[in-house]
Amino acid sequence: MMRSRRPPPRSRAWLRWVRRAAVASALVVGATGCGSxxxxxxxxxxxxxxxxxxxxxxxxGTAGTGGTAGIGGTAGxxxxxxxxxxxxxxxxxxxxxxxxxxxxxxxxHFQGYVNDTAQxxxxxxxxxxxxxxxxxxxxxxxxxLVHLSEDF
Amino acid sequence: xxxxxxxxxESLHTGNLDAWITAYSLSVTTVSxxxxxxxxxxxxxxxxxxxxxxxxxxxxxxxxxxxLGDSSVKTAIAKILTxxxx
Numbered sequence: 543m544m545r546s547r548r549p550p551p552r553s554r555a556w557l558r559w560v561r562r563a564a565v566a567s568a569l570v571v572g573a574t575g576c577g578s579x580x581x582x583x584x585x586x587x588x589x590x591x592x593x594x595x596x597x598x599x600x601x602x603g604t605a606g607t608g609g610t611a612g613i614g615g616t617a618g619x620x621x622x623x624x625x626x627x628x629x630x631x632x633x634x635x636x637x638x639x640x641x642x643x644x645x646x647x648x649x650x651h652f653q654g655y656v657n658d659t660a661q662x663x664x665x666x667x668x669x670x671x672x673x674x675x676x677x678x679x680x681x682x683x684x685x686x687l688v689h690l691s692e693d694f
Numbered sequence: 695x696x697x698x699x700x701x702x703x704e705s706l707h708t709g710n711l712d713a714w715i716t717a718y719s720l721s722v723t724t725v726s727x728x729x730x731x732x733x734x735x736x737x738x739x740x741x742x743x744x745x746x747x748x749x750x751x752x753x754x755x756x757x758x759x760x761x762l763g764d765s766s767v768k769t770a771i772a773k774i775l776t777x778x779x780x
Contacts, residue, residue, distance in 0.1 A: 635749045646749050647742065654711050654725030658701065664724040665715045673725055678701055679746050686701040687774050688742045689767050691714070 634676045649675045699778045701746070707738075741770040743777065752777070 639648035651674045655664040658681065678686045702722035706714050708730065715724050743753035753773050757766030 630747050641751070641754075643751050643754055645751050647744050647751055651728040652703070652705060652725035653728050654706075654723070655715065656723045656725070657721060658723065660702065660721045662721060663715055664704075664720050664722060665712050670725075672728060673723070675744070675749065678703070678744075679749055681701055681746065683701045683746055684699045685752070685774050685777050686703060686742075686744045686746055687767075687770050688703045688705060688744065689770075690738060690740045690742075691704060691706045 630679060634679065647675060651675075700774050739766050741766040743770055743774050 634649050635646050637646065637648070639646050641647075651672055653671050653673065654669065655667050656670045656673050657664045657667045675686075704714075704720055704722055704724045706724065706726050708726070711724055711726060714720065737756065739757040739759055741753075741755050741757075742751050744750065745752050753770065755766045755769055755773075757764070757769075
């Protein structure tokens with residue numbers, strides 16, 4: 543039987559051991575799979591809540607008169623199942639592009655605050671001059687929710 | 695949702711991004727078009743969910759501009775979490 547390397551409780555070495563364990567657990571939470579689907583199998587690279595609990599979801603903002611609702615905080619969760627069928631193309635899909643379900647979305651280019659992990663307010667992150675749908679495509683995430691808050 | 699494998703983009707066409715973020719305490723990616731004149735699709739309060747492997751739109755909805763009922767974001771969040779297997 544392997545001998546445990548866990549230091550004596552409450553010692554400084556024990557505190558460092560606990561921190562390392564927490565960091566290691568956090569790294570596997572949130573592992574993602576490209577093109578994951580609702581019936582995806584077990585998490586790829588991590589399991590939900592390993593060493594930590596999911597964060598509480600914030601509520602979506604309420605639409606005001608003449609304005610649109612903001613996006614609320616997002617719930618923390620464990621890793622998601624990835625689809626083995628997903629192999630992203632080397633380049634952005636060619637057109638034609640469209641706006642309806644089933645259509646390929648155009649490679650829009652944006653500027654602003656990119657906060658992929660939703661940690662802290664968006665404008666506490668660096669301002670990015672060019673953030674595109676292609677950047678999202680290459681993010682390794684499965685799906686993107688794009689909210690248009692103003693007329694386009 | 696971001697931890698579940700999704701990405702969220704809040705796009706404002708015009709106005710002050712900082713004020714928008716502060717007003718709604720936005721923690722998600724908040725942007726505006728590089729070129730305000732570019733022809734983007736959709737109208738205000740429209741949400742798209744895009745499969746980032748194929749870049750195809752898999753869900754689209756538009757909420758009420760009068761603030762009635764659930765916002766488009768609220769319904770879309772439920773949808774994307776289902777897509778992500780949550």
